[in-house]
Amino acid sequence: MYIRCLDGYYFAAARTALQNQHMNEPWTRDQLLVVFNLYCRIPFSKTKANNPLVIEVARQIGRSAAAVAMKLGNFGSFDSALRAKGIKGLSGASRADRAIWEEFNQDWAKLSIESGLAADRFPGSSLALPPERDVASRPVDGYLAKCADIVSGPSETAREVKVRLHQRFFREAVLASYGDSCCVCSNPVPQLLMAAHIVPWAEREDLRVNPRNGLCLCSLHHDAFDNGLWAIDDTYQIKLSSALRAYLPSRILEVNFVEFSCAQIRMPDKFWPEKEFLAFHRSNLFRE
Template sequence: MARSPSVPWTREHQLIALNLYRKIPFGHYDKGKPIVIQLAGLMGRSPSSLAMKLSNFASLDPFHKARNVKGLNKATIDDRAMWAEFQANLPTLGPESEQLMHDLFTSDDSLEVDFLEGKTAKVAAPRSFGGESTESIATVKIRRGQQFFRQSILRAYDVRCCVSGINVPRMLVASHIRPWRDFPDDRLDPRNGLCLSSLHDAAFDSGLMTFDEDLKVLLSSGLKKFLPQASLELNFLGYEGKAIRLPDKLATPAEEFLKHHREHIFAKE
């Protein structure tokens, strides 16, 4: 059988591969994985080609380097340049890569591509991110950025709340440590994200809960004043003083971001 001609790696394909890299677990880059087969087919590439590109990116990931985990270690100069550009320009390239990924699956801008449930990606109605109702270019770009951030953060934490371990995707939130509205430059920074259940996200966002320098749970007196209460004791008091579960890819929460939360959002009294 004649060998299929190779498909050049365009900038768009590289951005799609970088997007996928953030959304599937480390070690799932094999050419036989359903998601790799699915996406390679949509890109007009072979699964082997996409799998190798993902492994090349893994070899450049400082998170894995710190753990002495290596990919194929065959990253090209182009791979290195694209990796560096993507990390340095997440506010722009995160949403751009998300739109490129979206357009592989559907032309309907009201839908998103979900990588969190099942072995392949699925087109679904998007989660609500604040009730935007217009379909302006700006709104679509913001929504793509939010979708990129949520799926990246949840996957980094193995789709589990880092406090409670809850692993139901629809009950999980990619919580911003420094608020979305006040720190636009940090919106898509993985160091500014935590995977929390919707309950723990509400407590964190309102300052009823935070994390100390050792990433252990701190509860405010404002929350404790409602004790004794069985549900609070089960969902909060039982985790006080315990360290959160760390991500297995991307980056751990930045101490400077957590310090800001402790000093400006956490209700100590």
């Protein structure tokens, strides 16, 4: 079988053999970083070889879509949230896979930037910009492309770029974990969804990018959460504050809050919210 190209004819078998030879090479750190970044930004149910994002990442890093999907499954095997739902991921994870997983979990801020910059190191890469979820907020020009020197510098511009990189990674990871819908009311409208910090951004710098410190909330439930009008207990059930109940009876509050009182939030596929962070919110923000 032949493939017609502008430069002439090539044997498809020879091309396949060349691809297979490349795919048998050890995974590089940049390849693993890019694939783990993708793992964080898409629901686990979409880590399939036929997902256009998986196909695009595979093309850019020089691997097959099946190989990328398998690597995503390997990362899933380390995720306790998936195991709690009876999803085991794949069993063939390597030491390098585990090392990347542990590195991210120890320093989300550092690795969120490094994994983004890794994408930009592939020739002609279009992976620097993640899937657009926030249509109301467009990325700055050259968001990741060629900004390694900026990010490593001491300037105010470098700080701003880092903040934007962190915010974008956090939003993508949190929304993907919750299937792009509010974990209270299941609102699926992208323009109304927020990646809420459980421990506020200003309180703990080390938790700003950690997706386990995040909840996917619609704008109404986000504002109410930040103002301590409701909280989540250790069984992931919703508690309403006396400050909110003081406005009852109210049809609006009954529909948007009372209806969900004592119900469990819709748990994410990945990165379950840490009980320690939820306890901090109850102790410091919740208006009992």
